[in-house]
Each structure stands twice: as structure tokens, then as C-alpha cells.
Amino acid sequence: MIVAAGIDIGGTETKIGFVNRDGDMLAFTNIATNAERGYKAFLKQLQSEITVLIDSLSAVSLVGIGIAAPTGSYQNGTIENASNLGWPRNLPVCDLLGSYFDVPAVISNDANAAAVGEMLYGVAQGVDNFICITLGTGLGSGIVADGKLLLGADGHAGELGHFIAVPNGRPCACGRNGCLETYASATGIVKTYLQLSEKISTHTPSENNSRLTAKNITKAALAGDENALKAFEITGEILGKKLADAISVLNPELIVLNGGLSRAGDLILLPTRKHLEENLLNIYNGTVEVKISKISSKKSAVLGAAAFMWLKLDEVSEEATKQHH
Numbered sequence: 402m403i404v405a406a407g408i409d410i411g412g413t414e415t416k417i418g419f420v421n422r423d424g425d426m427l428a429f430t431n432i433a434t435n436a437e438r439g440y441k442a443f444l445k446q447l448q449s450e451i452t453v454l455i456d457s458l459s460a461v462s463l464v465g466i467g468i469a470a471p472t473g474s475y476q477n478g479t480i481e482n483a484s485n486l487g488w489p490r491n492l493p494v495c496d497l498l499g500s501y502f503d504v505p506a507v508i509s510n511d512a513n514a515a516a517v518g519e520m521l522y523g524v525a526q527g528v529d530n531f532i533c534i535t536l537g538t539g540l541g542s543g544i545v546a547d548g549k550l551l552l553g554a555d556g557h558a559g560e561l562g563h564f565i566a567v568p569n570g571r572p573c574a575c576g577r578n579g580c581l582e583t584y585a586s587a588t589g590i591v592k593t594y595l596q597l598s599e600k601i602s603t604h605t606p607s608e609n610n611s612r613l614t615a616k617n618i619t620k621a622a623l624a625g626d627e628n629a630l631k632a633f634e635i636t637g638e639i640l641g642k643k644l645a646d647a648i649s650v651l652n653p654e655l656i657v658l659n660g661g662l663s664r665a666g667d668l669i670l671l672p673t674r675k676h677l678e679e680n681l682l683n684i685y686n687g688t689v690e691v692k693i694s695k696i697s698s699k700k701s702a703v704l705g706a707a708a709f710m711w712l713k714l715d716e717v718s719e720e721a722t723k724q725h726h
């Protein structure tokens with residue numbers, strides 16, 4: 402059995418999965434990242450977990466490793482801002498992991514990986530131009546243009562989460578104000594809901610913040626809570642408008658929504674679709690579909706990272722076939 406490993410390195414948790422060419426996840430596990438132990442200890446644990454997974458399956462052959470990490474640079478094979486984890490900047494994680502198992506390794510950021518997962522195994526199969534939006538703690542985006550993942554000069558193309566959606570709006574982790582992800586994300590909708598509820602609440606937003614989640618707001622909206630319904634409407638409006646702008650740059654035929662907040666289904670899908678359509682340049686009216694991903698939010702970056710590896714292996718074998726003829 403031939404598998405590619407997908408590894409999703411996050412600040413608190415790292416997920417590992419083995420995926421065959423058909424997109425079946427044959428094994429999955431997760432470990433605490435514990436970045437403070439240092440990157441060497443982390444990589445050592447990762448290597449041993451992968452070895453354990455290999456041993457747990459019978460006759461498995463690892464052909465490559467796909468890695469997804471924030472600020473993962475495809476061109477350099479590095480995690481650029483590994484300093485966020487207290488690790489050296491530009492950590493050459495592809496070399497370090499690939500050479501240990503003697504297989505090729507590729508890296509991209511998690512949102513780009515999710516887009517490749519949708520292209521190979523998800524709702525974007527056969528679609529050459531689409532944007533995959535991950536609505537999690539922040540808003541990540543991966544762009545596929547003319548059948549290829551759009552990387553940009555350093556692998557950082559597709560940062561739609563930092564489009565300025567509201568001038569002088571909410572402060573963003575990036576140091577600027579009003580970024581799309583401070584509104585259209587699981588954390589953004591909590592803030593919106595709290596603002597709507599402020600008049601009737603005696604708690605300060607920071608007190609409420611720890612208890613309130615996008616999941617709770619979804620439940621409340623389904624039970625008919627007016628502020629929760631309004632929070633989804635506002636979130637969809639801000640997201641739809643910015644997506645309409647993105648469409649005039651990229652002319653995609655599909656927008657895929659995944660990540661935790663997308664699990665709200667129609668609550669987020671319908672207002673996003675409506676406001677997107679209303680704000681489109683007229684030549685694009687009726688040409689863009691918006692769909693919710695069917696891939697589990699928890700596993701989408703792992704599946705996508707492995708998918709990216711499979712894509713690279715396909716390219717290598719196509720190249721070899723061409724040269725042979």
C-alpha cells in the first residue's frame with residue numbers, strides 16, 4: 402500500500418495522516434506541538450509518530466510527505482515565521498523530515514493545503530478556477546487559478562483574510578485594523594454577536610469571550626435567537642462583499658467554504674451567497690457558485706498537505722513520461 406503523509410503543524414496541536422492516491426485517510430493521529438521544547442525535540446517526536454503509523458499498517462510504503470504550516474513557503478521548503486513558535490526563522494522542515502525518511506517533502510500554508518485537498522478530493526474536483534476559504538480562528542484562503550495552486554513569489558499568495566473589510570475597524574493580529582478575518586471567522590462572529598448583545602448584557606465582552614463560541618452562536622441561531630441570526634447576516638455580508646472584490650481579480654467559478662464556522666451550513670452560506678451576488682461586477686453575475694466543503698474541518702489541512710504531495714508526484718511522473726517519449 403502506497404501512502405503520502407500529511408502533516409498539519411499548528412501552534413498547539415500537530416496532526417498526522419496517511420493518505421492514498423484516492424484520498425482515503427488510512428491512519429490519523431495527533432500530538433501536542435509543545436513548541437517550547439525546541440524544534441529538534443518536536444521533529445524527533447514527529448519522526449517516531451510517523452514510524453509508529455507505518456508499523457501499524459501492514460506493508461505500507463511512504464512515498465512523500467506533505468506539510469501544512471502557517472507561513473510555510475513552498476519555494477523555500479521552510480516555515481518562514483517559525484519564530485512564532487520560538488524556533489529559528491526559515492526552518493528547513495522539508496529537508497529535515499524528507500531526508501530522515503528518504504522521501505520528497507513539500508510544504509505550503511494550511512489554507513493553501515486545504516485548497517489542494519478540495520481540488521483533488523473535495524467539492525472542487527474538476528474545477529480549474531476556485532477560491533477555498535477556511536473560516537477558523539482566522540480566515541485563510543487558497544486560490545486555484547487555471548488548474549494550479551497560486552503561490553506567488555514567496556508562496557504567500559491568497560491572504561484574503563487581511564483584506565481591509567472595515568476601514569479603521571477591529572484590530573487584527575497582523576497589527577492593522579479592519580481585516581476581513583476579524584469579522585469573517587469563528588472569532589469574528591463571536592465579537593459581532595457580543596457587540597449586538599452588549600445592550601442587554603451586564604457582562605463585559607472579555608468575560609463572555611471565554612464561554613461563547615461560534616458553535617454556541619450557531620445553536621442559538623437555529624433556536625431562533627435574533628442576535629445570533631443577525632450576527633450570521635452581518636458576517637455573511639462582510640464576507641460576501643470582499644469575495645465579490647476578489648472575484649473581479651480572479652474570475653473563479655466556485656468559492657468553497659470550510660473550517661469550523663462553515664459547519665453552520667446555510668446560516669453562513671446563504672447571506673454570503675446573497676451579498677456576494679449583489680456586489681458583483683455585472684459581468685460575473687450568476688457565474689460563481691458558493692459551496693460548503695464536505696471534508697472534515699479537523700482533517701482538511703492534513704488531507705490537503707498529502708494531496709499536495711500527490712500532486713507533485715503526479716507532475717514528476719508526467720515529466721518523466723514526456724522525457725521518455
Ligand SMILES: [Zn+2]
Nearest residue numbers: 563573575580
Ligand atoms: Zn490583518
